[in-house]
Structures are given as C-alpha cells and as structure tokens.
Amino acid sequence: MEDNNIKQDDVTLFTVTVYSENQVGLLNQVSIIFTRRNLNIWSLSVSASAIEGVHKFTITTHTTRSQIEKVVKQIEKRIDVLRAFFYTNEEIIHQEIALYKVETEKLLESDEIEDLIRKHNARILEINKIFTVIEKTGHCEETGALFDDLNKYGVLQFVRSGRIAITKDRTEHVSVFLEEQEVRRLKEKQ
Amino acid sequence: MEKITGSEALIRSLLEEGVKTVFGYPGGQIMPVFDKLYDYKDKLRHILVRHEQGAVHAAQGYARVSGDVGVVLVTSGPGATNVITGVADAMIDSTPLVVITGQVPSPLLGTDAFQETDVVGITLPITKWSYQIQSADEIPWAIARAFYIARSGRPGPVVIDFPKNAQIGMMDFEYKKCDFIRSYRPVPPTDPHSLIQAASLINKAQKPFIIFGQGVILSEAEEELKNLLEKTGIPAASTLLGLSALPSGYSLYKGMVGMHGNLGPNKKTNECDVLIAIGMRFDDRVTSDIHTYAKQAKVIHIDIDPSEIGKNVAAEIGILGNAKDVLQKLNPMLERRKFEEWSKEFDDLNEIENKKVIIPETQPQEGDLNMGEVVAKVSELTNNEAIIVTDVGQNQMMAARYSKFNKSRSFVSSGGLGTMGYGLPAAIGAKIGMPDRHVCFFTGDGGIQMSIQELGTILQENTGVKIIILNNSWLGMVRQWQELFFDERYSETSMKNPDFIALAAAYGIKGKKVDKRADLEGAIKEMLSDNEPYLLEVNVIEKGMVFPMIPGGKCVSKMMLTTTEWH
Numbered sequence: 001m002e003d004n005n006i007k008q009d010d011v012t013l014f015t016v017t018v019y020s021e022n023q024v025g026l027l028n029q030v031s032i033i034f035t036r037r038n039l040n041i042w043s044l045s046v047s048a049s050a051i052e053g054v055h056k057f058t059i060t061t062h063t064t065r066s067q068i069e070k071v072v073k074q075i076e077k078r079i080d081v082l083r084a085f086f087y088t089n090e091e092i093i094h095q096e097i098a099l100y101k102v103e104t105e106k107l108l109e110s111d112e113i114e115d116l117i118r119k120h121n122a123r124i125l126e127i128n129k130i131f132t133v134i135e136k137t138g139h140c141e142e143t144g145a146l147f148d149d150l151n152k153y154g155v156l157q158f159v160r161s162g163r164i165a166i167t168k169d170r171t172e173h174v175s176v177f178l179e180e181q182e183v184r185r186l187k188e189k190q
Numbered sequence: 191m192e193k194i195t196g197s198e199a200l201i202r203s204l205l206e207e208g209v210k211t212v213f214g215y216p217g218g219q220i221m222p223v224f225d226k227l228y229d230y231k232d233k234l235r236h237i238l239v240r241h242e243q244g245a246v247h248a249a250q251g252y253a254r255v256s257g258d259v260g261v262v263l264v265t266s267g268p269g270a271t272n273v274i275t276g277v278a279d280a281m282i283d284s285t286p287l288v289v290i291t292g293q294v295p296s297p298l299l300g301t302d303a304f305q306e307t308d309v310v311g312i313t314l315p316i317t318k319w320s321y322q323i324q325s326a327d328e329i330p331w332a333i334a335r336a337f338y339i340a341r342s343g344r345p346g347p348v349v350i351d352f353p354k355n356a357q358i359g360m361m362d363f364e365y366k367k368c369d370f371i372r373s374y375r376p377v378p379p380t381d382p383h384s385l386i387q388a389a390s391l392i393n394k395a396q397k398p399f400i401i402f403g404q405g406v407i408l409s410e411a412e413e414e415l416k417n418l419l420e421k422t423g424i425p426a427a428s429t430l431l432g433l434s435a436l437p438s439g440y441s442l443y444k445g446m447v448g449m450h451g452n453l454g455p456n457k458k459t460n461e462c463d464v465l466i467a468i469g470m471r472f473d474d475r476v477t478s479d480i481h482t483y484a485k486q487a488k489v490i491h492i493d494i495d496p497s498e499i500g501k502n503v504a505a506e507i508g509i510l511g512n513a514k515d516v517l518q519k520l521n522p523m524l525e526r527r528k529f530e531e532w533s534k535e536f537d538d539l540n541e542i543e544n545k546k547v548i549i550p551e552t553q554p555q556e557g558d559l560n561m562g563e564v565v566a567k568v569s570e571l572t573n574n575e576a577i578i579v580t581d582v583g584q585n586q587m588m589a590a591r592y593s594k595f596n597k598s599r600s601f602v603s604s605g606g607l608g609t610m611g612y613g614l615p616a617a618i619g620a621k622i623g624m625p626d627r628h629v630c631f632f633t634g635d636g637g638i639q640m641s642i643q644e645l646g647t648i649l650q651e652n653t654g655v656k657i658i659i660l661n662n663s664w665l666g667m668v669r670q671w672q673e674l675f676f677d678e679r680y681s682e683t684s685m686k687n688p689d690f691i692a693l694a695a696a697y698g699i700k701g702k703k704v705d706k707r708a709d710l711e712g713a714i715k716e717m718l719s720d721n722e723p724y725l726l727e728v729n730v731i732e733k734g735m736v737f738p739m740i741p742g743g744k745c746v747s748k749m750m751l752t753t754t755e756w757h
Contacts, residue, residue: 020373021372021373024322025310025311025320032315036315069500070497070500073496073497073501074497076496076497077495077496079319079339079371079373079374080374082372082373177375180375180379181370181375184370185370185372188369188370
C-alpha cells in the first residue's frame, strides 16, 4: 500500500475502502470521522462485497497521507467496522458511471452526437420522442470530457455515481482479518 | 422457558453481568424499568442522584476506583442529553460505562414525540458503541455485547437506547455472555519483531526515559512496570491519569509530566535518547508544542489502541497490545542496568522545583493558606492512603501535584475533557465503589457549584465523602491565565459565593470553615475521624498560582517557576 511518490504532506485523492457489518447507522459512524477532521467526502458508494454479510464502502477524499492514515485507523476502531484501507489511484482499478440526458431532437438533427457517443465509447440506454439517456463508464475525467462535449448541444440532466474500486490483489483485503478472528474465536471457546 | 418483560430482562441481564450498583434518575420513558427495579431492590442498589450528569460522573468515579463497569439508567430526551457530558468524558478518559437511556416507543420514533431525542445520533461520536434496542427479545444480546465492548480492549462508554415498547414487551429470557464480536478486535496482536526492536533500542540507550499513563492501571500492569524499572533502572514519570500506578516515594518515579507537571520529567523529555511511552496518548497538555517535543528521542509507543500510535507523536517503534502483556514479554528481553547519573539529573531539577515552588507552596510560615499546603496536609494525615478525587482547574492541579499515593486506582480526575462539576458526583461514586477507604475530594468554589445539587445524593445515601473546598472566590485557573496572558483583565472570574457550611448543614452534612493555618490540621483530623460525609471549606490565598507551568503551545523544556522566573 506504500506509494513512495506521494509525500506525507501532499494533498492528493485517496480512495478509502471500509468493510463493515451491515448495521443501521454505519454510514453515519464512518462519515462523522471525516466530518470531525473537516474532510469533505468527494464520492461515496456502498455495496455488498464478495464475502457474505460484509458490506463495502468506497469513499474518495482529497487529503494528505498523514491525515488519511489517522482517519483510516479511527474508522477501523468503530466496533462494527471489520477493516479499512486507503489507496492512491495507482493501487486500484476504479470506475464511475455517468448518465446524461439530451433532447432527442438534437440527436436526430445531425450525426454529431452519435459520433461523440462512438468516440467516447458510451451507449444509449433509452430513447423516446422527447429525450435520450446516454451512459458512460470510466474515470472521472472521461465522464467529464463527454459531459463537456455533449453540453455544446445542451445536457438536460447529468448524474455521476461514486467511485467503485477493486484492489490489484487476488481476494478481498479483509479476508485475512476474518481468518484471524475465526482463530481467536475458536481459542476463546476452548 | 419463562416469559418476562423487557424491563425485567434488562435487570436480570445487569445481574448476570455482576452489576451491584446503578446510578440513575427516573422519568416517563424509563418507568417500566424503575417499576421492575422495585422488585429487585435487594439485589441491585440504585443511587438516586439529583441530576443525570451526576449519575454518569458518579458511575465514572465508581468505575475508576473499582475497575468495574459503571452503569447509568436515565430517561429519554432531557435525561439522555444530560448524560452527554459524562459520556464524552468517559470516552476521552477510557472509562468503562454502560449508559441505558429510555426512549419513546418505536412507532413514535422520528415524530418529535414528547421527550424524544436522537440519542444514538448524538452519542455516536462520543461512544465506543451506541445502539438502539429494537424489541424485548434483543435485550440479553445487546446488554451482553454492551458490557463486553465497554470493558474489553481500551475501555469506554456504551449507550443503549431503550424504547418503551421493548421495556414492556414479553420475551423468553436466556443469557449468554459475549466474548467475541467478528468485527471487533479488543487487543491487537503484538508483533514479536516490534518487541525485539524495542529491546535492542532500550538495551543500547544511554538516556532512556519512560512516560506511563492510565493504560498501566487499566491493564493492571503496575507490578510489571515496577519490575521493568527495577531491572533496567530507567527513570519514569506519570501522566495525570497514570497517577498512583507507581507509589509516589519510589526512587525511579520522577513525578508527573505536562503543563503543571514536574521540572525534571518535563525538561528531560527533550534530552532523553529513547522515550518509552506506555499506555498514554501524548495529549497536548503533555506535549505542549508538538513540533519541539522530544525531537531528539527515538520513541517507543506501547498502546492497546492502534489509532494512538503515531497520532500525535511519530513512533520509531509502535508496540500494539495490552500494557501488562507487552511488559511481561519485554521485561525478560531487557538487560539489567543502572542509570545513576541520568536518574540524578531528574532529581537535581526536581530539587530546584522543590526549593522554588514546592516548599513555598506547601510549607509557608505566614500569610494566607495555600492550596498546595492543604492538599499536602490531607495527604499526610491520611498516610497517603486516601482516594483523591478532584474537580477541574487549580484544585485539580494542586491535588495532582501534592497528593502522594501508596495504592493504584487512587486518583480520580477528569483528564481529557476537563469537566468542571465532575468531582462531587465522581467522589460519591468512588466512595460507593470503595466504601472502606477515605475518599477526599478537592474542589474549588466554582467547581463545587456546578454540581452542588449532589449534596442531596450524599444526604440520601449518607455517602461518607470528604469534601474540601479550596475557596479563593475566583475561578482560579482562568484567573491565573488572565493574570499571566490577558493583562490581568479579570473578565467574569470573580465569584460571590454562598455560605457553604450553612448549605452543607441544610443537607445534614457536618462541616467547618478554616482560614487560619493554626486551625487546619485540627479540622482535617476532625474530618477524617469517622466515615461520615464532611465538608471542609478552606479559605485560601485569593490569587494563588499553580507553578511550575508550561504556557500553552510552548516547549516542554522551559517551565515558568514563578511569574518572573523560568527554568
């Protein structure tokens, strides 16, 4: 997880993944740790993980390495949190999904929008007489670039999901912790 | 299986956890529990306080002296919000508490019902765990989990919000203690490499120095710490909350660190080559200016909480684990050594402090009575055996500096949060937790009035707390800062006080007022002559100062000895 190119005090975008039990109020427990240090959550998504019953938060925030190290340790301290990790962009594979709504009339007027869709590797999700919904998955800059191009013709609505990310390791990072805990549980039983 | 109500299930769960005493105050949304308590009076003692904040501080005092979990039972809404200060205090001072708050019935949640507050929402940032019970069936599970979380690992407060429908709902009672939570690791595993590295660093050190905190007391590592010192000859100092973990007279114990700590350990922090921190968290009242703190030293930080390692002070070596276990493993790896000269350097500095500060404070020949003099006299006349409880401010620092200790768990004070009004209820809780020991509570004329209603609790329970008011008619610590740093502009710090002795008498508490040196010893002896409550008001010097002092944000190696002298 060490990336020596990034110094302790450089502000950069970090991706935090939190593995937790699926409990009421967990989001609040995690988010207040950011709030307390006046860190803005840039994006957030919550989903199931590959391990049954374990939920996974993916949070991005701009901060320093020294700050994010402390934040992650404090998140891990919450009782219902299993583990938390932080990564720089280079350490993960990440994606976002964006939806764009444009007027169908604009799409039909010329080939330009269609060309943009091809060029950006986007696709059309829905088309009706009034509007067309376009979908694009990619990094923030890529979905942003399509927005800029489409907006020349007028984007009626736009939404982008929080980042989702997966590590370059084989399994979920939390599985080691779960194995260690299982050993501990069996020991306590004896 | 027999069916019982949720209220009874709560009480039986508490009994299963070994709870003998509960501090609380009834109200609308907790009445079914109080009603059931009536049937269990002989098994579960309830202390009726006069304000919910008193309940939580009393539970803290109880927990700190006994090592057991303090239990609080209050109603919803204002009852719950009144415990918040104490919950925050317990969180920052790692005190194990289980606080049960009544709540409106589940169907009314979120409707702004009468006396509804979002207790879980409010307490999330200041608790180790905060949970709202959903139904009566859940009670044994939630209570077992609450106690496990509160007392294991780094202890802390747990809040259980208890809606009324769950109190009256019927359930099958079966209790199973909790000893495992999948997502929670109370004691992180100790990396053997960290021990090897630490041992090698310590064995090579020329000027090693140990600072220990409450972690030593919480993990019951007092013997292990002493063994380590005996073997290695390393001088050691305590944080405020570590006080009493080592006997005050022990030769390698060099006093307290921090803003009003001792000259030796503070200055030597910036001279040692290896700084070994045991169960302490480098609070800013210890480090002062972090950028000039122990920069020359290699820091070994032993703590049970991984988030403490490197939080404030970068550690060369972080050792995770319970202080007792870590020291047990570390001790055999350390060489038997002596640091006579290095150790004496601490004593020489402390001797300067003794001449310049301690003797004038504790043994004045004339003039008004000093705060430190009163503390030292009480300590002497109790053979250093009393439990010392403090409020916050000058009384606290004087009590910390001039009390001596023979036994661990003998100093109860609000360290991290610095809660004025903590002392009186905490002293009540401490006395209930340790009824056979003297509990001497030092307070100021300000602090006592922040929770003075708890004299009513003393009246009702006849709790033999010895209250010593160091009355200078000022909010002394703030006044001291105004004198030193705000051009003597005494904004809102002068107090016009009631007749404390008459007030005590109104509550049936004996008392005496002393303003002459000649009367002090006799009055203290009278106070200590029995196990009854007593209020001793001592009129002390108006503009007394706590010295030495590291002004906020300044370097630990330079302390003010008087208003004009620095060392």
